[in-house]
Amino acid sequence: MLRREGWKDNHKRVHRLYKLEGLSLRHCRPRRSRSARRRQPQMIATTPNELWGMDFVSDALFDGRRFRSLTVVDHFTHECLDIVVDQSLRGEHVAEAMARLVAQRGKPAAIKVDNGSEFAGKVMDRWAYENGVELDFSRRGTPTDNALVESFNGRLRQECLNEHWFLSLEDARSKIAAWRRFYNEDRPHSALAWKTPAEFAREYGSQANSQAP
Numbered sequence: 001m002l003r004r005e006g007w008k009d010n011h012k013r014v015h016r017l018y019k020l021e022g023l024s025l026r027h028c029r030p031r032r033s034r035s036a037r038r039r040q041p042q043m044i045a046t047t048p049n050e051l052w053g054m055d056f057v058s059d060a061l062f063d064g065r066r067f068r069s070l071t072v073v074d075h076f077t078h079e080c081l082d083i084v085v086d087q088s089l090r091g092e093h094v095a096e097a098m099a100r101l102v103a104q105r106g107k108p109a110a111i112k113v114d115n116g117s118e119f120a121g122k123v124m125d126r127w128a129y130e131n132g133v134e135l136d137f138s139r140r141g142t143p144t145d146n147a148l149v150e151s152f153n154g155r156l157r158q159e160c161l162n163e164h165w166f167l168s169l170e171d172a173r174s175k176i177a178a179w180r181r182f183y184n185e186d187r188p189h190s191a192l193a194w195k196t197p198a199e200f201a202r203e204y205g206s207q208a209n210s211q212a213p
Helices: 011-019 034-038 089-104 121-129 143-157 169-185 197-211
Strands: 051-060 066-074 078-088 110-113 134-137
Touching: 011 169, 051 143, 066 089, 066 143, 066 169, 078 089, 078 169, 089 121, 121 134, 143 169, 169 197
Parallel strands: 051 110, 110 134
Antiparallel strands: 051 066, 066 078
């Protein structure tokens, strides 16, 4: 981010200032267990809009009232496609959000989800069947099966939810939507060669169009 803004300081000076300010340290890499070698092959996205992932994040307003956010991420471009914020999100709300996204972007081949009732219930099962979309459920007790969304939700909590007081549900929607725009359009991603998700998606689309017969 600093380099994109024109700062010339090297990583050693940035790291020293980072520690002096008492900012959060980098996350430790988890140790790989032997069982990781025996995991089943996971579906991998090779084009945009092929594989989505979604999950929930919970937080509270200033007065203690809880709300939930449904996050949806494209596994190939790492774009955050939507964050739906409400006090109660059930299976029908998830299906409505998916219908809106499909109308905007077209339908994916599959969506990675956990085994929560909102995803495994009859409403989403019917929506997936009628739209020809596979729901790729994580193994129970294995959140790493949907690691991209888990990582995204961690960034959302660290950079947005923990940084703001939300005075109302509308205030929460506004601030979370602003962070989503920042994440897609301004925040570079190491897995995308330090491009933003929006930049990566545009460049991939341009390359695909130039290679088309």
